[in-house]
Amino acid sequence: MHKNFKNIDKVVFGAGALDQLDHILSEKRNENDMFMVFIVDNYFKNKPLADRIPNHDQDMVFFEDIDQHEPTTEQIDRLRDTILEEKGIPSGIIGIGGGSIMDVAKALSLMVTNEGSSSLYQGLNLVKKPGVYHLGVPTTSGTGAECSMTAVLTGPVKKLGLKCDWTVFNQVILDPDLTMTVPRNQWFYTGMDCFIHCIESESGIFYNEFSRAYGDQALKLCREVFLGPDSGQTPINNEKLMIASLFGGLSLTYSEVGACHAFSYGLSFVFGMRHGIANCIAFNHLKEFYGDAVDEFKEMVDFHQIDIPQNLSSGWSDQEISKMADVAYNLSHMWTHALGHDWGEKLSKKDLMDIYRRM
Amino acid sequence: MHKNFKNIDKVVFGAGALDQLDHILSEKRNENDMFMVFIVDNYFKNKPLADRIPNHDQDMVFFEDIDQHEPTTEQIDRLRDTILEEKGIPSGIIGIGGGSIMDVAKALSLMVTNEGSSSLYQGLNLVKKPGVYHLGVPTTSGTGAECSMTAVLTGPVKKLGLKCDWTVFNQVILDPDLTMTVPRNQWFYTGMDCFIHCIESESGIFYNEFSRAYGDQALKLCREVFLGPDSGQTPINNEKLMIASLFGGLSLTYSEVGACHAFSYGLSFVFGMRHGIANCIAFNHLKEFYGDAVDEFKEMVDFHQIDIPQNLSSGWSDQEISKMADVAYNLSHMWTHALGHDWGEKLSKKDLMDIYRRM
Numbered sequence: 001m002h003k004n005f006k007n008i009d010k011v012v013f014g015a016g017a018l019d020q021l022d023h024i025l026s027e028k029r030n031e032n033d034m035f036m037v038f039i040v041d042n043y044f045k046n047k048p049l050a051d052r053i054p055n056h057d058q059d060m061v062f063f064e065d066i067d068q069h070e071p072t073t074e075q076i077d078r079l080r081d082t083i084l085e086e087k088g089i090p091s092g093i094i095g096i097g098g099g100s101i102m103d104v105a106k107a108l109s110l111m112v113t114n115e116g117s118s119s120l121y122q123g124l125n126l127v128k129k130p131g132v133y134h135l136g137v138p139t140t141s142g143t144g145a146e147c148s149m150t151a152v153l154t155g156p157v158k159k160l161g162l163k164c165d166w167t168v169f170n171q172v173i174l175d176p177d178l179t180m181t182v183p184r185n186q187w188f189y190t191g192m193d194c195f196i197h198c199i200e201s202e203s204g205i206f207y208n209e210f211s212r213a214y215g216d217q218a219l220k221l222c223r224e225v226f227l228g229p230d231s232g233q234t235p236i237n238n239e240k241l242m243i244a245s246l247f248g249g250l251s252l253t254y255s256e257v258g259a260c261h262a263f264s265y266g267l268s269f270v271f272g273m274r275h276g277i278a279n280c281i282a283f284n285h286l287k288e289f290y291g292d293a294v295d296e297f298k299e300m301v302d303f304h305q306i307d308i309p310q311n312l313s314s315g316w317s318d319q320e321i322s323k324m325a326d327v328a329y330n331l332s333h334m335w336t337h338a339l340g341h342d343w344g345e346k347l348s349k350k351d352l353m354d355i356y357r358r359m
Numbered sequence: 360m361h362k363n364f365k366n367i368d369k370v371v372f373g374a375g376a377l378d379q380l381d382h383i384l385s386e387k388r389n390e391n392d393m394f395m396v397f398i399v400d401n402y403f404k405n406k407p408l409a410d411r412i413p414n415h416d417q418d419m420v421f422f423e424d425i426d427q428h429e430p431t432t433e434q435i436d437r438l439r440d441t442i443l444e445e446k447g448i449p450s451g452i453i454g455i456g457g458g459s460i461m462d463v464a465k466a467l468s469l470m471v472t473n474e475g476s477s478s479l480y481q482g483l484n485l486v487k488k489p490g491v492y493h494l495g496v497p498t499t500s501g502t503g504a505e506c507s508m509t510a511v512l513t514g515p516v517k518k519l520g521l522k523c524d525w526t527v528f529n530q531v532i533l534d535p536d537l538t539m540t541v542p543r544n545q546w547f548y549t550g551m552d553c554f555i556h557c558i559e560s561e562s563g564i565f566y567n568e569f570s571r572a573y574g575d576q577a578l579k580l581c582r583e584v585f586l587g588p589d590s591g592q593t594p595i596n597n598e599k600l601m602i603a604s605l606f607g608g609l610s611l612t613y614s615e616v617g618a619c620h621a622f623s624y625g626l627s628f629v630f631g632m633r634h635g636i637a638n639c640i641a642f643n644h645l646k647e648f649y650g651d652a653v654d655e656f657k658e659m660v661d662f663h664q665i666d667i668p669q670n671l672s673s674g675w676s677d678q679e680i681s682k683m684a685d686v687a688y689n690l691s692h693m694w695t696h697a698l699g700h701d702w703g704e705k706l707s708k709k710d711l712m713d714i715y716r717r718m
Contacts, residue, residue, distance in 0.1 A: 001379060002371050002372060002373035002375075002376045002379065003371065004369050004370070004371045004379070004383065004530075005369060005370050005371070005372075006368065006369050007366035007367055007368060007369065007370065008366055009365065009366060009368070010363050010364060010365050010366065010524075011363070011364050011366065012361050012362065012363045012364070013361060013364075013567070013568075013569040013613065014361035014567060014569075016361075017361045020360065020361065020363070024363065165369075171363075174569075208372070208373060209372075209595070209598040209599060209602055210372040210373075210533075210602055213576055213580065213599075213602045213606060214576075216576065216579075217572055217573075217575065217576040220575075221572065236568070239568040240568060240572075243568055243569060243572045247572060254372070
């Protein structure tokens with residue numbers, strides 16, 4: 001059985017495309033209880049972007065702080081309860097922000113129509129009913145959250161996505177101008193999420209020509225953005241990285257992520273570390289999995305003089321390392337892709353703990 | 360305003376993916392009057408593929424002959440009337456064949472719910488109601504009809520597509536094994552449709568980084584398939600060309616086709632010439648529009664020893680040439696892309712007639 005992949009329904013791409021948001025929403029304002037919910041990264045509160053949110057009188061706008069932690073099931077449940085109690089089921093949910101905000105918008109669109117805690121639905125195809133219309137406006141590039149079938153949430157017992165066809169956005173607005181003000185470190189860490197998606201996608205048993213076509217093009221764009229004479233946060237590179245993020249996301253969706261994401265999820269679960277930097281911390285030490293790609297990653301780190309935290313494990317307890325290894329070990333779909341269906345014979349929890357101790 | 364592009368809802372890719380068709384349809388069999396309509400290229404009648412069509416007792420199967428002409432509005436109206444009179448509105452329409460069959464399936468899915476002749480809807484956003492579920496299984500690679508927003512039809516007065524969001528397939532099954540038996544000339548002509556899409560997409564005012572990302576990757580794949588040591592109809596190249604077709608179609612959808620397609624439409628309208636070969640006949644003589652790409656095209660023609668008809672115009676009447684020039688000249692969106700908004704000042708109908716006389 002080959003995967004049957006759900007696309008984003010509609011995509012707009014181009015500098016200034018955010019200005020088309022109000023027009024795009026106008027067709028959807030007659031559904032359910034006739035109001036829109038905007039979930040916006042708190043970073044944009046009192047910034048110029050906040051004035052460009054096309055909220056009407058009946059709409060709700062939430063500025064969500066996702067600096068301190070990745071999206072949690074508790075956060076989704078709280079937002080959902082507030083919306084339903086105050087106004088009912090919205091016509092649509094619009095996320096404006098980075099990968100975390102994309103995931104909040106995606107999860108929330110499902111949870112306004114599905115009962116109980118979002119933690120009940122962490123996994124593949126556990127969601128029972130379609131959600132409401134949801135639209136993503138990414139303001140960082142690299143996560144692939146704009147096109148993935150997953151809304152990744154950290155719950156009481158695991159970090160795992162709500163994954164189903166209904167998770168995928170109905171509409172995405174790709175406006176590269178919005179990424180102009182991303183701080184340099186975050187630009188790099190998030191961009192590396194895309195680079196790592198492509199490397200993981202190509203390094204495993206689920207790789208295929210469809211994933212290769214998207215992944216090769218995304219890698220080419222990453223190299224133009226992060227290496228070479230025209231590297232850096234320029235308008236043209238912002239366009240390229242936004243497309244690379246989409247293509248990298250599509251490559252991994254039709255293939256799978258691997259070892260780096262497994263380690264990264266452990267770091268995020270135990271220490272609340274943001275996904276982009278957690279990926280970089282892990283990838284830095286995964287040469288036995290990803291070979292030359294790790295050298296290329298280090299070249300990009302040096303080129304942009306980015307600080308990748310080292311020697312973190314000296315401050316970690318055995319219990320914390322053990323817990324991270326548990327989280328990582330349980331992501332069997334990632335290990336199956338990376339090492340094959342017999343991965344359990346090739347890799348033990350102790351191996352994972354040893355690798356965490358290098359970080 | 361940037362284009363808001365409608366994606367195919369769902370895509371399966373991989374050798375043997377046709378076997379998933381019955382399972383995919385099973386979810387849709389409860390809609391409307393509960394039967395499916397299969398539109399299959401007559402080429403497959405009494406061939407092994409015909410036995411793999413998963414039609415149930417209540418379904419209708421039409422083997423359509425599209426060898427003699429491209430899809431016409433009359434053909435669509437006839438099929439629609441037969442289906443509605445005999446069984447009502449189907450749950451879905453499934454097209455299995457090349458670009459023409461894709462276009463028939465797309466047009467028919469719209470015309471079972473929209474009244475009057477399909478010739479009423481030739482143009483942009485003229486269709487009034489959404490169609491029924493429709494699924495495409497391409498058996499040739501290159502046309503991009505699997506992903507385009509257009510069902511191209513030849514009507515009594517023009518060759519022009521039914522173009523709207525609803526035209527796009529709900530599901531596409533990309534099974535590269537199905538292209539294994541495409542005759543060599545057709546493989547080449549249809550593959551060149553993809554090559555030409557990419558060149559036209561990049562040679563005009565609507566080009567952008569989104570189109571470039573898809574187009575560059577499609578061109579890279581075309582070059583691997585049609586030039587170099589591993590060129591030819593091999594299983595891996597069939598995979599590559601199928602993806603190139605999709606990517607080329609997405610590149611042009613977010614940009615536009617240009618001069619070659621305008622000339623090609625004239626050839627098809629007046630002489631009923633198939634789209635792939637008509638493109639090749641025109642592109643061969645368009646060096647002032649497409650420069651080095653025409654030399655590269657000729658290199659591929661030589662490499663595969665393909666016969667591109669020459670000196671056709673010696674058999675054409677002035678009236679026929681004039682009619683072709685009229686058809687081509689009226690495709691203003693293509694000329695705007697190719698030459699700019701002031702294209703009317705740069706190009707006359709006489710110029711078009713002169714170029715037709717070279718062919």
